[in-house]
Amino acid sequence: MKEYIINAPQLQSLKKRVGAVCVWLICWVMWIYLLIPLVTLSSWVLGDKKMINEMRWFGGYKSLLELMQIYCVTLLVMVALWLCWISYRYLRSRVARPLADKIVTDDDLCRFYQVKANELQPCRKATMITVYFDDHGHIVQLEPQSSLNNQQLKNNKSDE
Secondary structure (H helix, E strand, C coil): CCCCCCCCHHHCCHHHHHHHHHHHHHHHHHHHHHHHHHHHHHHHHCCCHHHHHHHHHCCHHHHHHHHHHHHHHHHHHHHHHHHHHHHHHHHHHHCCCCCCCCCCCHHHHHHHHCCCHHHHHHHHHCCEEEEEECCCCCEEEEEEECHHHHHHHHHHHHHC
């Protein structure tokens, strides 16, 4: 199987790394927050003496029902926030983004991606390009596929 995703976390900016860690921590805290009542309830049902005393101390099953209402409201708020986030992202993706003012030339592309101009020109005419990366995520080689090879690939796929 071919790897289509470039696994190079060292290329992420510090801002993205910190953001990913924060989201990871928030998700684990929410997960633990939602599991604690289940552990408490399970211990109480199984007859753990310490948990039975604790349940009596906090008001028995009535406080448990109040706590379950709080958790249901919490889940509903989380679902509502999630749906708002999804709809916001959907509406934001529909907004047309303005075209960039700066026109990028072939020389700019070659300089930015550290590719030779003579490798870039055949890739412009090809319909499919294979790009090879090194361990640091930099382009090592561009391999344009000719349109004849692509047509043969399509024919071979349709024969199968």
